[in-house]
Amino acid sequence: MAVVSTQSSVMNNVEAVRATLYEAMKNDDRTLILGEDVGARGNVFLITKDFINEFGPQRVIDTPIAEASIVGIAVGMAMEGLRPIAEIQFADFIYPSYNQIVGEAAKIRYRSNGEYTCPLVIRTPYGGGVRGALSHSVSVEALFYHVPGLKIVAPAFPADVKGLLNASIDDPDPVLFLEHKKTYRLIKGEVPNGHYTIPLGKANLLKEGSQLTVVSYGLYVHWALEAAISLEQEGLSVEVIDLRSIRPMDKAAILESVRKTRKLLIVHEDNKFGGIGAEISAMVAEEALFDLDAPIRRLAAPDVPAMGYAMPLEEEYMSSPGEMADAMREMVKF
Amino acid sequence: MATTITMPQLGETVTEGTVAQWLKAIGDTVDKYEDFVEVSTDKVNAGVPSPVTGKIRELLVKEGETVATGTPIAIIEEAGAEASAPTQAQSPAAVESPAAVESPAVEKPAPTARAEAPAAAPSSNGPTAAGAQNGAPESALRGASPAVRRLAREHHIDIRAVKGSGSNGRVTADDVLAAARNVIGARPAAAPPSREAIPATGKTSTYARPIPGTLIPLTQARRIIAERMVESRHTAPHAWSMVEIDVTDVWSWRQREKSRFERETGLKLTLLPFFIRAVVESLAAFPLMNAKFVAATETQHAGIYVNDAINVGIAIGLPDNLVVPVIKRADQLSIKGLAIAAGEMIDKARKGKLGVDDLSGGTFTVNNNGANGSWASAPIINGGQAGIVTMETVVKKLVVRDDDTLAIRQMMNACLSLDHRVVDGYVASGFLADLKRRLQTMGPQGEL
Numbered sequence: 200m201a202v203v204s205t206q207s208s209v210m211n212n213v214e215a216v217r218a219t220l221y222e223a224m225k226n227d228d229r230t231l232i233l234g235e236d237v238g239a240r241g242n243v244f245l246i247t248k249d250f251i252n253e254f255g256p257q258r259v260i261d262t263p264i265a266e267a268s269i270v271g272i273a274v275g276m277a278m279e280g281l282r283p284i285a286e287i288q289f290a291d292f293i294y295p296s297y298n299q300i301v302g303e304a305a306k307i308r309y310r311s312n313g314e315y316t317c318p319l320v321i322r323t324p325y326g327g328g329v330r331g332a333l334s335h336s337v338s339v340e341a342l343f344y345h346v347p348g349l350k351i352v353a354p355a356f357p358a359d360v361k362g363l364l365n366a367s368i369d370d371p372d373p374v375l376f377l378e379h380k381k382t383y384r385l386i387k388g389e390v391p392n393g394h395y396t397i398p399l400g401k402a403n404l405l406k407e408g409s410q411l412t413v414v415s416y417g418l419y420v421h422w423a424l425e426a427a428i429s430l431e432q433e434g435l436s437v438e439v440i441d442l443r444s445i446r447p448m449d450k451a452a453i454l455e456s457v458r459k460t461r462k463l464l465i466v467h468e469d470n471k472f473g474g475i476g477a478e479i480s481a482m483v484a485e486e487a488l489f490d491l492d493a494p495i496r497r498l499a500a501p502d503v504p505a506m507g508y509a510m511p512l513e514e515e516y517m518s519s520p521g522e523m524a525d526a527m528r529e530m531v532k533f
Numbered sequence: 534m535a536t537t538i539t540m541p542q543l544g545e546t547v548t549e550g551t552v553a554q555w556l557k558a559i560g561d562t563v564d565k566y567e568d569f570v571e572v573s574t575d576k577v578n579a580g581v582p583s584p585v586t587g588k589i590r591e592l593l594v595k596e597g598e599t600v601a602t603g604t605p606i607a608i609i610e611e612a613g614a615e616a617s618a619p620t621q622a623q624s625p626a627a628v629e630s631p632a633a634v635e636s637p638a639v640e641k642p643a644p645t646a647r648a649e650a651p652a653a654a655p656s657s658n659g660p661t662a663a664g665a666q667n668g669a670p671e672s673a674l675r676g677a678s679p680a681v682r683r684l685a686r687e688h689h690i691d692i693r694a695v696k697g698s699g700s701n702g703r704v705t706a707d708d709v710l711a712a713a714r715n716v717i718g719a720r721p722a723a724a725p726p727s728r729e730a731i732p733a734t735g736k737t738s739t740y741a742r743p744i745p746g747t748l749i750p751l752t753q754a755r756r757i758i759a760e761r762m763v764e765s766r767h768t769a770p771h772a773w774s775m776v777e778i779d780v781t782d783v784w785s786w787r788q789r790e791k792s793r794f795e796r797e798t799g800l801k802l803t804l805l806p807f808f809i810r811a812v813v814e815s816l817a818a819f820p821l822m823n824a825k826f827v828a829a830t831e832t833q834h835a836g837i838y839v840n841d842a843i844n845v846g847i848a849i850g851l852p853d854n855l856v857v858p859v860i861k862r863a864d865q866l867s868i869k870g871l872a873i874a875a876g877e878m879i880d881k882a883r884k885g886k887l888g889v890d891d892l893s894g895g896t897f898t899v900n901n902n903g904a905n906g907s908w909a910s911a912p913i914i915n916g917g918q919a920g921i922v923t924m925e926t927v928v929k930k931l932v933v934r935d936d937d938t939l940a941i942r943q944m945m946n947a948c949l950s951l952d953h954r955v956v957d958g959y960v961a962s963g964f965l966a967d968l969k970r971r972l973q974t975m976g977p978q979g980e981l
Contacts, residue, residue, distance in 0.1 A: 461680050461706050489683040492706040533700050 207391045213383040215357035215390050216322070217246045219364045220284065222394060224254050227282060230368065233260035234269055234286030243288060244324070244383060266292055270299035270321060274373075277319040278307060282368060290325035290377065291334045297342070304373040305348035316371040320364070324380040326418055326468055328517055331380075332508035338417075338469035338500075340445050343375055344478065350399055351445040353377040355420040357388040359443055362397030369396060377445075379417040386421060400447035404456070408438035410531045412456040414479060415466045416442040419518065423466050426524035435531045445475055453479060454487055461492035462530050466523055471499035493533040498526045536585050536609045540594075542602040543574045543889045550574045551599040551753055552606060557589045563609060570607065573753050577889050587611040680706040687870075688713035689877060740853040754854045765916040769826070769952040773911050776965045778972050780927055781943040783807050786976025794981065798873060805847065805901045806871035808924045811971040812899050813843050813864040819964040823896050824919045826954040837955055846895030846915055847875055848902075849882045856882050857915055859895040869981040903927060903945065912950045919955040922968070923948045947972075 210218065223230045231254075232247060238261035241248030251259040262269050266287055273283035287293045293300075300321065307317040327336035340351055352367055352374060354360045360378070367374035405420070406427055415423045420441045427437035438456050442449065457463050463483055465476035476497035483495060498518050500506075506516045540550045553573040563569045568580030569589065591608040594600055677685070677692050681704055685692045688709065695712045697704040738747035740755060751759070787802055794802040816823040820839050829835040843864040846857040858878040860866070866874060881887050898915045903926030912921045925946040932942050947968060951961045 461678075489679045492678045492680040529700075533703065533705075 207389045209387055210357045210390045211384050211387045212354075212357050212360050212378065213244050213246060215360040216364065216378060217248075218390070219361045220247065221250070223282075223284070223365070223368050224250065224258065226394070229280065229282040230284065231258040231260065231276070231281060232284045232286065233262055233273060235262055235264055235288045237261060237286055242286070244380075266294075266296040267299055270296040270304065270319075273319050273321070274299060274304050274307070274317055277304075277317045277373075278315045282318055284320045284322060284368065287321060287323040289335050289380075290323040290339045291337045293323060293339055296321075300343065300349065300373070300375070301346050305346050308372060309348060317373045318368075318371050319373045320367045320370075320376055321373070322364075322376045322378060324378045324383070326377075326379040326381055327506045327513060328381040328418060328468075330508060330510070330513060331506070333505040335380075336506040336513075338467070340375075340377060341469055341474045344446055344475060348372065350374040350447065351377065352399060352443065353379070353416045353445055354443055355379070355382060355417055355441055356386065357390045359397060359403070359441075361390050362395055363399065363443060365394060366396040366399050370399060374399070377417070381418050382421070397443070400444045400449055402449035402452040403441045403443055404438070404452065405441050406437070406439040408436040408460065410436045410460055411462045411464060411527055412438045412440065412453070412460045413464045413466060413523075413527065414440045414442060414453060416445060416475070417468065419466050419468055419523075422518070422520040423523050425520045426527055429520070429524055430527055430531075433528070435528060437527050437531065442475075448479065448482070450482060450486070453483065457483055457487050458490045461490055462533070463491070463495045464498065464526055464530055465495070466498040466518060466526075468500060468517060470502050471497050472502050474499055493530055496526060496530060498523060534611045535590060536587070536611060537605045538570075538581075538584070538607040538609060540600050540602045540604045540606050541572065541581055543572065543577065543579050547574045547602065547889075549599050549601050552594045552596050553578055554596055555592055556580070559589050559592055561589050562612075563587060563589060569609075574889070577887060577892060578885065579888060583609060585609055585611045676701075676703050678706065681709050684709040684713070688873075752853070758855055761916055762913055765914050769914050769916070770954060771911075771914065771950050772953045772958065772961070773948065773950050774958070774961055774965060775909055775946050775948045776969050778945050778947055778969045779932070779942050780804070780945045780972055782977040783972055783975050784927065784943045786978065789977065790981055794869070794872065798869075798876075800872060800876040802872055803875075803901070804924070804927070805875055805899075806868045807975060808901065808972070809845055809847070809860070809863060809871045809875065809899055810868045811968055811975060812897070812922060813845060814971055815964055815968040816843050816897055817864055818967055819960060821956050821960050822919050822951075822964045824955050825896070825917045826919075826952055840896040842894075842896065844894045844896045846898040846918075847878060848898060848900040848912075848921075849879055851882065856887055856892065857895060857898060858882060858887050858891045859893065861894060867981060872981070897921070899924070902948075909946055910948055912948065914950050914952055918952070920949055920951040920961070920964075 220232065224232070232250065234242075236243055237247045238251040238256060238259045241250065247259060269285050269287065273285040276283040287296065304317045304319055307315050325338055325340075329335070340353060343349055343351055350367070350370065350372065352363050354363050364376060367376050405424055408427065413423050413427060420439070424439050427439045430437055438460055440452060440456055463480070465479050467475055469475065471477075474497070476499055480495045480497060483491070500516050503516070506513055543550060550572045551574070552570060554571040555569070556571060557563050557569040563583045563586070565584065565586045566582045569583045570581050571578055572581055573579075587609045589607065590610045592606070593608070594604070594606045600606065681692060684690070684706055690709050690712050692704055692709070695704045695708050698708050699705040738744035738749045740749055740752065743749060783804065787804055787807060791802045794800070821837070823843055824837050824839040827833075827836050827838045842862055844859045844861045845863040846859045848855065848857050858881065860871065860874045860878065863871060863874075878887070878891065881891065895915060895918065897918055898921040900912055900921060900923040902910050902923040906926045908925055910923050910925065912923050914921050925948065927943050927945045929941055930944040932940055932944065934940050947965065949961060949965055
């Protein structure tokens with residue numbers, strides 16, 4: 200890894216993950232990476248390519264195809280003072296480790312009355328739009344969202360990837376770090392050099408607007424932004440908030456915006472029922488009902504078991520920038 | 534089918550009501566929701582809408598007569614039904630006595646004036662009168678979003694009379710705000726009170742025109758004032774304290790904002806909203822001052838109830854009456870919001886349009902007492918509250934400042950009467966000191 204001495208570098212999201220992991224491994228001997236194909240193969244997206252040569256197989260550990268063990272071992276390492284970064288190769292395969300994440304990692308601090316913490320990061324690529332079909336397209340955030348003690352991060356921009364991954368590694372408690380795989384090479388941006396963090400639980404107001412608040416995260420942030428900008432030509436003023444952290448949720452940022460625009464649209468790729476949008480919607484209804492000038496709306500995937508492989512099925516499952524623009528237009532004009 | 538109308542309960546503690554005026558005579562038709570009688574309770578005159586469309590068959594209570602709530606007062610023959618009994622005979626008796634003893638003519642807003650006020654809001658919003666007639670109004674109310682309802686309530690706007698700019702003519706929050714701006718802008722500055730009234734018939738001595746050597750019969754309002762004052766003074770042990778406050782900065786802040794505020798809202802900017810703002814902030818800091826003493830009952834021990842809302846009553850003196858309309862949740866309003874709310878209350882008070890809702894629910898009272906030069910006063914607490922504060926006249930004084938220099942400053946006394954059952958001097962003086970600090974650090978710049 201060449202260290203460039205400028206203020207910032209242009210990277211895509213996959214490069215931002217790689218650069219951040221590299222710096223973390225460089226700066227702190229307690230940091231280690233474990234997962235399927237992270238060593239010799241250098242991760243399926245080449246995020247950890249050559250790490251094993253530089254840091255050795257004791258800190259870049261190739262594991263068997265056994266997700267429960269990957270997380271379970273990492274939990275023990277974290278409790279005993281290491282800083283493990285566990286990788287689940289695709290979020291679609293995270294289910295076997297559910298018990299270790301929800302039943303163990305998230306509860307360590309509480310169960311030990313604060314004597315132990317679990318400074319563990321679980322990274323995993325998620326999301327569709329890449330013709331990944333049933334087992335390479337899922338969004339898993341809602342399955343973990345309900346769990347106190349677990350933080351969930353889903354950045355959209357390379358600079359946020361770095362700042363939030365650093366904050367996740369520094370955090371004394373477990374963080375589920377979700378990387379949208381379609382944004383990996385699609386999204387490029389300036390990333391400041393050197394170590395910095397972005398606080399977990401802080402949303403980012405990407406675009407100001409006065410007539411509608413749109414809240415999203417991950418890939419859809421980019422599409423929602425594109426839709427909102429296109430609507431400016433029609434004279435419509437839409438505010439776009441990138442959650443960045445799904446939990447803790449930045450209630451203050453959402454409420455402040457909704458109190459201004461009086462309308463809320465939530466867009467996410469995960470299916471609608473019981474999704475992140477449901478929680479945001481309930482929170483706003485509880486806290487800001489009398490500021491609402493239109494029913495809250497969620498644009499999300501249909502309740503079908505999975506994203507289909509066939510292109511028309513994938514397109515049907517996902518919301519396009521055009522569909523987002525339509526929903527925004529209807530809400531502004533409501 | 535005949536429907537019997539009973540004396541309504543206007544307010545939760547009200548047990549009786551006086552028929553102030555029948556707005557319909559026997560034989561008149563009345564529409565559903567149309568006011569057909571004006572009832573006075575406590576200090577309020579309220580129109581009572583008919584629950585049905587029909588013809589007035591009987592009026593069972595004379596004007597001026599006070600009956601318990603729930604007592605039948607009229608019978609209305611519903612539209613489409615045959616009048617089943619000859620009722621003409623009773624007509625003269627029922628409408629006979631316009632000058633009944635208890636009927637306080639002074640308090641009675643003329644029916645025409647009543648009709649005018651609500652209409653004022655809609656008409657300033659342009660072509661809405663037409664919309665209000667074609668069936669749109671009810672659906673407008675049904676489709677009103679929570680924000681629209683809240684804003685309409687805060688700005689006293691009738692949603693049904695606002696022209697909607699949303700999809701399918703929906704009234705949006707912005708529409709309500711636009712209507713509110715129109716109403717405020719269009720309102721003539723403090724219309725003179727229209728209480729020409731009282732043709733001094735014979736030798737009737739009234740509060741407004743007292744005749745020496747006569748007994749003025751108590752109006753409902755004066756009777757209530759008398760009862761309340763005696764009750765408060767006798768049940769709540771009053772203690773009193775006063776602080777002197779340097780309001781120079783508040784004064785200049787108001788001077789700076791005055792013309793802009795009047796231009797934007799059509800209302801005068803007095804010092805009152807600044808005072809209320811400081812008071813609600815201090816009440817938030819001293820919740821015991823926003824409390825009331827609750828006496829023991831058979832089922833409950835005595836205690837001090839700390840109110841969760843801060844609803845500030847503002848004392849408004851009228852020639853024949855004293856009213857204390859309440860600004861609800863005053864802590865949630867900016868100085869500008871308070872100015873608008875207080876302006877509307879004062880306007881309503883002068884026009885005799887205050888309703889039960891306007892007058893109930895107060896948790897603390899502010900009396901801007903200094904207009905006529907009063908320098909100190911010992912107010913009586915509004916019953917069921919922990920205190921009342923008066924803001925006295927603002928005078929220029931030569932003061933010695935902390936660094937021993939002399940300065941000419943605008944000084945004002947604030948006087949507090951407190952219910953000693955609820956708070957002691959410790960809390961009260963802390964409250965006054967807090968109020969003083971807030972008023973002295975308010976302004977002279979910033980957003981209203």
